[in-house]
Amino acid sequence: MSPSRCMFKGVLHWPNDTMTQLTYSDYLKVDELIDLQDPRSEPEEHDELLFIIIHQTYELWFKQLRHELAFLMERLDQDDVPRAFHTLKRVLKIFKTLVSQIDILETMTPLEFESFRSRLDTASGFQSYQFRVVEFMLGHKRPQPMQFQPEGSIGRELLEAAYHSPSLWQVFLRYLQRAGYTVPEDVFEVDVTAPTEPNETVQDSLLRVYENNHQLSELCELLVDLDEGLQEWRYRHVKMVQRTIGTKGGSGGSSGAEYLMKTLFKPVFPDLWDIRARIGVAT
Ligand code: HEM
Known part of the structure; x- marks a missing residue:
């Protein structure tokens, strides 16, 4: 029997000799991946698995977003506009996916969530350091998220690095300047944090x-x-929170939906919104 080419480039898959060849499961660590869900309810509540898998999926997409946003900034730094376009389009598709995944979680009723909610204890998406890194990369900087990550933890390290690095907006403004447009130096001289x-x-x-x-x-x-994508996610998240827990407080200790409402409609690239009223208007 002749070998067939596997989905992974360059690897030959022998039907009768799978032990020595790289397999799909080996490459993707499927055994480990499907062992990473650890529902805490006893007896296990049916909906807890969905809750865990959705959050883990989000964390994987946040990782990919960090990866793509870093690449986007690098491409802009290199004046590689075609690749910057390409990468930004991919980032936008990921945001669309982040928003649409909320539909799946919204199939969970308030009663179903309540069946295991107490098991979350004080855990909350509020503590997602990868989400905060993405916010920092987009320019929504403030020191508070750091306090939830212990010194020396991976989360703290990633947050500190993003906090002390130029945001996508600053990288874009540098590009704008190199393209011949006036951008005052003091925009770059302010603290990157x-x-x-x-x-x-x-x-x-x-x-x-x-x-x-x-x-x-x-x-x-x-x-x-991109800015609208993040705002859209925040809006859909708060509506999901309202329909699932109403006005109850959050597991992370905040006032819940009331707190989340205050995060809505705040752009990360305010200049791009402010100019809209002036576009096409003779000065
Ligand atoms: C039934 C589903 C969900 C409920 C009831 C819920 C509830 C909440 C609440 C009440 C907060 C405010 C902080 C606190 O806990 O006190 C919050 C924040 C947050 N949640 Fe969720 N959440 C849900 C699903 C998700 C999912 C799937 C994600 C994806 C990662 C997520 C990510 C976040 C993030 C990033 C924040 C911080 C938002 C900010 O401070 O701007 N949540 N959530």
Whole structure:
């Protein structure tokens, strides 16, 4: 019998000799992966597995987002606009997936969630360090998320690194400057740990981009899509929270939906929203 080419490039799969060949399960560590769900309810509540798998899936997508956003910044630093476009489009598709996954969790009724909720103890998505890293990479910087990650932990390390690195917006502004648009130096001189603030000179430059640089304005529109994607996730998450636990407090110790409502409609790229009212208006 002749060997057949496996889905993994260059690996030959012999039907009668699987022991010595790389298999799908070996490569993807499937045995370990499907052993990582550890429901805490006793007897096990049916819906807890879904709750765990959804959250683990989110964490995997957050990892991929960190990977893609880092690559996007690197490509912009290298003035590699085609790859930056390509990567940004992939990031947007991941955000769409993050939002649509909420539909699955919303099939869980308040009663079904209540059946195992106490088992979550104080665990909450609020403590997701990867989500906070993504926020930091997009420029939503503040020191508070660090306090939930013990010194020396992986989460703390990743958060500190993202906190002390330029955000996607700062990297984009550097690119804008290299492309010949006025971006005041003080935008870069502020502490990288500061949150993104709107800037009038930047907005004037962005208006010029929208008026006469089609390719760059398309890139700006993708950044608006990304900003809207994060806001969309926050909105869908809060609606899911409201329909599942109503006005109850969160397991992470916050006021729950009331707290989450305050995080809505806050853009990460405020300049791109502020200019909208001026686009096409003669000055
Ligand atoms: C039934 C499902 C869910 C409920 C009832 C719920 C509830 C909550 C609540 C009440 C908070 C506020 C913090 C606190 O716990 O006090 C919160 C925050 C958060 N949750 Fe969820 N959540 C659910 C599903 C998810 C999923 C699937 C994810 C995906 C990772 C997630 C990620 C987050 C994040 C990142 C925050 C922090 C948001 C922020 O501070 O801006 N949650 N959640």
